[in-house]
Amino acid sequence: MTLLKWLDENIESTLLIILSILTVVVVFTQVFMRYVLDSSLVWSEELARYAFIWMIYIGVSYGVKRQAHISVDAVALLFKRKGKFILGLCANIAFLTFAVILTYFSFEVVVQVTRSSPAMDIPMQLVYAAPMVGLLLTAIRVIQRMKIQIDIFRSGE
Secondary structure (H helix, E strand, O other): OOHHHHHHHHHHHHHHHHHHHHHHHHHHHHHHHHHOOOOOOOOHHHHHHHHHHHHHHHHHHHHHHHOOOOOOOOOHHHOOHHHHHHHHHHHHHHHHHHHHHHHHHHHHHHHHOOOEOOOOOOEHHHHHHHHHHHHHHHHHHHHHHHHHHHHHHHHOO
């Protein structure tokens, strides 16, 4: 299996697992420190928050990949095969446009941010990059989904 194929199949799920484990460990450690040792970690809440932000945006891409987002299909039920295809394609084009526009504006925000986080002193660009990376991955996944839709429609399934 090539590296690109592995990344295509596993990048979101791997990142989500790592971020979830990190969040659970950090929050558990903070709770243990606070209630058992009567002390606290200054940076733990900040790290958990930033990991959660990254999980949200990576999760959008993962949802597109797995076709797990909520959708309204009442209108699609009114159409036959070709109408459903066109409606689905239009929805994906709208979602792709949304993802590309937000990726562009997220990039502008990342470039402008110059401060560091208060507790961990990491560049806030790392936190503000989450929407940019997540929505760029989402745009790639939407394009992949559109290709699959077109291939299925052409094959007549």
